[in-house]
Amino acid sequence: MTAQPSARAFRAIAVQPQWSAADFTSAQAFRAWMRSQLEMARPHLAPDRPNLVVLTELNGLPLVLRGVPLAARVGTFERAAALLFLRHLPRALPVLLRERVSAIRALQLALSAENTRLYLETCRDLAREYGVYLCCGSAPIPRYRLEGDRLVRAPGVLHNEAVLLDPGGSLIGVTDKVHLTPAEEGDGVDLTPGPLEELRVFPTPVGDLGVGISLDAFRADVIGRLEAQGCTVLLQPDANGAPWTAKEGLPPDPADIRDQPVAWLASSWQASTGGRSIRYAVNPMVVGNLLNLTFDGQSAITGRVQDAPEPRSYVLTTPRSGFLALLPWVAEGxxxxxxxxxxQRAAGSGHARENEYRTGVLHADLTLPPETVPAPPRTPHEKALAALLTGGAALPRSRFSGWQRPAAVLALLALGWVGRRVRRRPEG
Structure with a gap:
């Protein structure tokens, strides 16, 4: 008699950390901050089943501060961007001129080789050390291809990209954010929207994983494409760049002004309670004031109503079923x-409670049928990152010519360009 395959039983863990600019001023500081999140998760790891740890959106973006401690102390994102562009002018200016991109994108692309390597290798080492399936969060990552044993960067492209790793630190797959917020577009940190048709679902022992980075999890086209491929676990890494109890209109209808927690019910909670194939969703949110930017929220793990019948919900919303785990906000009232x-907690408030947020870890034990969806073929970009993670390929270091260093006039022009094109709130 043939034994029946067993159900997939696993634990999902969402980490809600607090960040600060100082966490990104050196490779050592960044590694320590990332490790602190896995240490937060450690007491919640299940010894008898696979563990899936999900980190937050854009946790690699502030790596542009690395090596320039003064940038973490200038007070505003705009001043930091201008200072960083001038500091890295010999590397950023050729990218700006050659690839015809904005100053802020040129800065990020010029530093991308070192920052991508640091980000991916840090996450790989943590996945291995803690023995977890790891959604690394997301970071600005260029598009690469392999040429021999070198990674070659596609000109001008910079995605908000989530990376999935297995417990051995090997690449499972990547997902690029499709729907960018205004602050991620040309007048902000100037990222490249990912193609909707490239969204895929990755079968693993911890679910058939689909990623909807922040705003993507609100969008019917993203959720529909993931469900059409059999997604059972939706991952929503998030960095909400506003006070959690503020009102805001989210794209594509900025005129639809709502409390942020009310708006959030239209993402992971809605996808897992009302979807076809999506059974669970994991939505970690970063908190903390980063320079003059405010980030806040309530991390959650959601599921079907029958799996989570106890009524509860975000602040400013009415209790409802579907929340398997929910981190409380800082207060009730x-x-x-x-x-x-x-x-009071927002950046620049001057209040005694400024930058006082709640951090924490959520977990939920989840079960899925044994059947999985077919594994998608790897893209050339994924092949390149997989080779980088295994040491089979390397990223070239940026090079520049001596004539570029004294380009003072162009530097002043670029400085003005940075000031015009950087917005205040690179929210998720």
């Missing part, structure tokens, strides 16, 4: 009290 508490 009526709407006006909560909004005031959010303003």
């Amino acid at each position: 009526d709407a006006e009290q909560l909004r005031e508490l959010g303003r």
Whole structure:
């Protein structure tokens, strides 16, 4: 008699960390910050089943601060970007001129080889050490291809990209964010939108994983494409760049002004309670004031109503079923009290509670049928990153010519360009 395959039983873990600019001023500081999140997760790791740890959106973006500690102390994102562009002018200027991109994208691309290597190798080492399936969060990552034993960068392209690793630190796959917020577009940090048709689902012992990075998890085209491929676990890494109890209109309808927690019900919670194939969703959110930017939220793990019948929900919303695990906000109270508490914690408030946020870890034990979806073929970009992670290929270091260093006039022009093209809030 043939034994029946067993169900997939695993534990999902969402980490809600607090970041600060100082966490990104050196490779050592970045590794320590990332490790602290796995240390937060460690007490929640299940010894008898696979563990899936999900980190937050854009946790690699502030690596542009690396090596320039002064940039972490200048007070605003705009000043930091301008200072960084001038500091790295010999490397960033040729990219700006050759690839015809904005100053802020040129800066990120010029530093991308070192920062991509640091980000991926840090995540690989943590996945191996803690023995977990790891959604690394997301970071600005260029598009690469392999040429021999070298990675070659596609000109001008810079995605908000989530990377999935297995417990051995090997690449499972990547997902690029499709729907960018205004602050991620040309007038902000200037990222490249990912193609919708490249979204794929990755079968693993911890679910058939589909990634909807922040705003993507709100969008019907993204959720529909993932469900059409059999996604059972939706991962939503998030960096919400606003006070959690503020009102805001989200694209594509900025005129639809709602409390942020009300808007958030239209992402992971809606996908897992009302979807076809999606059974669970994991939504970690980063908190903390990064220079003059405010990040806040409530991390959650959601599922079907029958799996989570206990009524509860985000602040400023009515209790409902579907929350398997939910991190409380910093306080409870009526709407006006909560909004005031959010303003007090926001960057630049000057209040004694400024930058006081709640961090924590959520976990939930999940079960899925044994059957998995077919594994998608690897893209050339994934082959390149896989080779980098195994040591089979390397990223070339940036080079520049001596004539570029004294380009003072162009530097001043570029400085003005940076000031015009960097916005205040690179929210998720």
